[in-house]
Amino acid sequence: xxxxxxxxxxxxxxxxxxxxxxxxxxxxxxxxxxxxxxxxxxxxxxxxxxxxxxxxxxxxxxxxxxxxxxxxxxxxxxxxxxxxxxxxxxxxxxxxxxxxxxxxxxxxxxxxxxxxxxxxxxxxxxxxxxxxxxxxxxxxxxxxxxxxxxxxxxxxxxxxxxxxxxxxxxxxxxxxxxxxxxxxxxxxxxxxxxxxxxxxxxxxxxxxxxxxxxxxxxxxxxxxxxxxxxxxxxxxxxxxxxxxxxxxxxxxxxxxxxxxxxxxxxxxxxxxxxxxxxxxxxxxxxxxxxxxxxxxxxxxxxxxxxxxxxxxxxxxxxxxxxxxxxxxxxxxxxxxxxxxxxxxxxxxxxxxxxxxxxxxxxxxxxxxxxxxxxxxxxxxxxxxxxxxxxxxxxxxxxxxxxxxxxxxxxxx
Amino acid sequence: xxxxxxxxxxxxxxxxxxxxxxxxxxxxxxxxxxxxxxxxxxxxxxxxxxxxxxxxxxxxxxxxxxxxxxxxxxxxxxxxxxxxxxxxxxxxxxxxxxxxxxxxxxxxxxxxxxxxxxxxxxxxxxxxxxxxxxxxxxxxxxxxxxxxxxxxxxxxxxxxxxxxxxxxxxxxxxxxxxxxxxx
Ligand code: SF4
Ligand code: SF4
Numbered sequence: 001x002x003x004x005x006x007x008x009x010x011x012x013x014x015x016x017x018x019x020x021x022x023x024x025x026x027x028x029x030x031x032x033x034x035x036x037x038x039x040x041x042x043x044x045x046x047x048x049x050x051x052x053x054x055x056x057x058x059x060x061x062x063x064x065x066x067x068x069x070x071x072x073x074x075x076x077x078x079x080x081x082x083x084x085x086x087x088x089x090x091x092x093x094x095x096x097x098x099x100x101x102x103x104x105x106x107x108x109x110x111x112x113x114x115x116x117x118x119x120x121x122x123x124x125x126x127x128x129x130x131x132x133x134x135x136x137x138x139x140x141x142x143x144x145x146x147x148x149x150x151x152x153x154x155x156x157x158x159x160x161x162x163x164x165x166x167x168x169x170x171x172x173x174x175x176x177x178x179x180x181x182x183x184x185x186x187x188x189x190x191x192x193x194x195x196x197x198x199x200x201x202x203x204x205x206x207x208x209x210x211x212x213x214x215x216x217x218x219x220x221x222x223x224x225x226x227x228x229x230x231x232x233x234x235x236x237x238x239x240x241x242x243x244x245x246x247x248x249x250x251x252x253x254x255x256x257x258x259x260x261x262x263x264x265x266x267x268x269x270x271x272x273x274x275x276x277x278x279x280x281x282x283x284x285x286x287x288x289x290x291x292x293x294x295x296x297x298x299x300x301x302x303x304x305x306x307x308x309x310x311x312x313x314x315x316x317x318x319x320x321x322x323x324x325x326x327x328x329x330x331x332x333x334x335x336x337x338x339x340x341x342x343x344x345x346x347x348x349x350x351x352x353x354x355x356x357x358x359x360x361x362x363x364x365x366x367x368x369x370x371x372x373x374x375x376x377x378x379x380x381x382x383x384x385x386x387x388x389x390x391x392x393x394x395x396x397x398x399x400x401x402x403x404x405x406x407x408x409x410x411x412x
Numbered sequence: 413x414x415x416x417x418x419x420x421x422x423x424x425x426x427x428x429x430x431x432x433x434x435x436x437x438x439x440x441x442x443x444x445x446x447x448x449x450x451x452x453x454x455x456x457x458x459x460x461x462x463x464x465x466x467x468x469x470x471x472x473x474x475x476x477x478x479x480x481x482x483x484x485x486x487x488x489x490x491x492x493x494x495x496x497x498x499x500x501x502x503x504x505x506x507x508x509x510x511x512x513x514x515x516x517x518x519x520x521x522x523x524x525x526x527x528x529x530x531x532x533x534x535x536x537x538x539x540x541x542x543x544x545x546x547x548x549x550x551x552x553x554x555x556x557x558x559x560x561x562x563x564x565x566x567x568x569x570x571x572x573x574x575x576x577x578x579x580x581x582x583x584x585x586x587x588x589x590x591x592x593x594x595x
Contacts, residue, residue: 078489081524145442152452156583159576166468166538172524180529184466190578197583208441211423213434246417254415262414270422278422318534326466331530336487 027054032396034062041407044384044400048393056388056396058381064411071371075337076102079371081172086375086409088169089154090129090352092121094409097349098371099174100255101360104345106176106310112257113298114178114306119257120191120294121164121173122349123287127198128157129352130280130287137277137401138209141218146209153201156194163187175331176338178307182327188295195288202284210277219274223387223399226271233386236376237354238283239403242268242275249350261293273402280352280404305329337366353377353404377410452576452584462573462589463540468525470539471516473559477535480512484527484536492520493527496556515559518552541565 033043043059067086071079083098084091096118103110110118131154138146158168163184165171173180209215225235230243240247248265250258266282268275305312305320307329312319319330340362348357354376363369380403388399454461463469485493495512502509514527514536528536539562546552573589 074489075487077487077526081489081522152450153583155452155576156578159578159584162467163464166464166466166525167523170522170524172526180525181466184464193578193580194583196580197578201583204441207434207437211434212438213431214438216434244419246419248415248417251415251417258415260414265415265417267417267419268422269419275422278420282420316532318532322534328466328529331487331526333481333483333486333530333532335530336483 030393033059041411042381042405044388044396046388046393046396051392051394053389053391053393053396056384058384060378060381060407061411063408067412068371068373071368073367075366076340076368077175077335077338079368080174081170083373084170084172086373086412087129087351087353087406089132090125091169091171092118092125092173093129093349093351094356094375095172096122096174096256097347097356098358098360099176100349101345101347101358102176102340104347105340105343105360105362107341108177108308108310110178110256110308111304111306113182113301113304114308115257116294116297117164117179117182117306118174119261120183120291120298121161121171121179122256123290123294124157124161124164126352127284127287127291128154128161130284131157133280133352133401133404134205134209134277137404140397140401141215143209143212143215146205149205149208153198156197160187160191160194163190175307175329175335177311178305178329180329180331182303182306182323182329183295183298184327188299191291191295195292198284198288202281205281210274210281216274218395218398219277219402220272222273222391222395223276223383223402224270224272225383225387227269229386230271233382235354235380235383235403237350237352237380238276238279239354239380239383241266242279243271244269247355249348249355253348255347255349257294257297260297261290263287263290273398276402276404303327311335339364339366351376353406353409354380373412375409375412377406378412381405381410450582452586454574454586457567457571459574459586460543460567460571462575465540467540468523468528468538469542470518470544470563471521471528471536472539472562473514473556474535474537475513475556475560477533478513479533479535481532482512482514483530483532484514487526487530489524489526490520490522492517492522498556513556515556516554518546518554519549539563539565541568543567 027047027049030046034041041062045057046053047055080095083095087094131150135147135150162168165173165181225243227244230240230245246267251265263286266279268279305323311332322328322330342362342364344361346359348355357374359372361370383403482495485495493514493516496515498511498513499508500511528538544563574586575589576584576586579585
């Protein structure tokens with residue numbers, strides 16, 4: 001009697017793709033991770049028949065840090081540096097929606113300048129995170145040139161972020177009601193140079209990686225997620241958009257300055273690893289456009305403190321002096337143990353890997369009653385279970401790299 | 413709404429010579445950078461990055477400005493800053509009085525800069541460096557004596573200060589810090 005390990009579930013879901021042949025009972029179980037360099041802090045238990053994966057079981061939780069529970073014991077603003085640690089190369093994107101949720105409870109709206117500043121940093125982070133993803137993806141499939149290139153080019157974005165915020169990665173930039181620092185005087189010039197550099201550089205990326213016949217052979221037709229399945233599995237971000245789902249949190253519910261800047265949300269319909277790589281590639285181009293627009297806007301408008309009046313109007317003169325001299329927004333001491341009115345709010349933002357959702361509940365104390373985080377990687381991890389079977393073991397790094405799974409973010 | 417989804421297609425790979433052209437393109441680019449490599453490696457510690465003044469490095473206290481208000485310790489998300497009690501003589505009355513002073517533990521600090529931003533009198537400031545080595549963990553827990561003066565920065569004594577500037581052609585370019593100023 002042969003065991004059709006995966007077949008039934010697969011047909012239940014209506015999954016197509018490579019159908020595995022019937023498996024005899026002697027399957028090999030291979031543990032990929034958590035020490036395997038190609039798995040990150042997670043383990044994928046796969047059962048293989050010859051070279052074909054018949055069952056894949058993502059085993060997550062190796063870097064679980066009880067973030068949601070920790071958040072309940074910390075004052076509102078102190079959670080920003082905590083949540084940042086989910087995805088440090090994407091720090092502003094993962095924390096901005098938490099801040100937006102707090103703003104909804106407080107019923108305040110940040111001034112436009114703060115919105116643009118946050119958007120600017122979000123897009124800088126997005127490019128940095130995509131390049132990070134490309135680098136890991138490249139080295140997974142043995143393309144170490146891509147690894148070196150994208151990590152070196154990511155440094156350009158990290159440098160810009162450092163000039164803007166004063167920290168390379170964990171910026172702790174958004175605060176309730178605004179942002180913490182204005183752009184330095186020479187920032188627009190540097191940002192424009194970086195944008196022009198990337199425009200030219202991406203063409204080289206395309207030639208050496210995306211259009212390289214060797215890479216294409218390994219990516220094309222691997223890990224196909226049909227549109228219907230993508231919707232059923234509930235994947236988000238570039239993974240969903242590569243399968244033809246026109247969904248992006250910036251599009252569905254524009255936050256910050258995203259309803260004012262002009263950009264495209266690239267969608268591909270092929271649904272394979274190559275399409276996922278292309279989505280990210282095209283997104284970098286769009287992020288460059290947003291950076292340009294944000295910098296233009298910031299330059300055109302007068303420099304005024306990018307924070308809501310509630311935290312600024314009554315501040316002492318020293319606050320204004322520091323802002324004028326250094327562009328630094330000083331915080332009122334009440335920020336430390338600010339009490340939020342009772343209430344609940346939900347907010348979402350689009351991180352590099354997909355949509356992150358915060359549900360925040362306050363019972364009127366200076367610490368949250370509950371913070372629930374749904375992170376994009378946690379939603380995308382299911383791809384391993386339903387999509388990997390049927391492909392060769394060799395294709396697993398390709399699938400892993402193309403969904404850009406990031407364990408610290410998924411485990412929280 | 414200005415943002416719009418745009419359905420794109422993967423570039424087709426048809427024709428007899430498509431694979432050939434792709435290979436040639438990839439190899440040409442590779443050769444280009446073999447001949448003219450783009451290097452940004454920092455030869456540390458012979459060179460070190462001279463960071464901008466806005467960089468959030470080590471934090472130092474100016475005791476003259478401090479009003480002992482504890483705001484910095486209250487906002488610290490990592491519990492790195494804490495207040496210690498000290499008996500001090502009041503210069504006017506000559507009476508002994510208990511005073512609170514902030515001290516910092518660099519085992520815990522995450523350089524978020526909240527304390528600097530929250531201090532009502534700007535008694536805390538950051539120095540633009542953070543690469544200091546300690547022999548043991550206990551040394552990283554600064555007392556008030558250490559906290560009031562900028563830490564020694566040994567790298568600066570030996571190394572050459574460099575700066576990375578954003579360049580249109582090469583992305584980042586490493587220059588000597590003095591030249592970097594004009595950018
Ligand atoms: S920088 Fe942040 S972690 Fe460090 S002492 Fe200040 S508030 Fe605490
Ligand atoms: S916040 Fe500033 S003034 Fe208050 S205790 Fe800390 S260093 Fe001193």
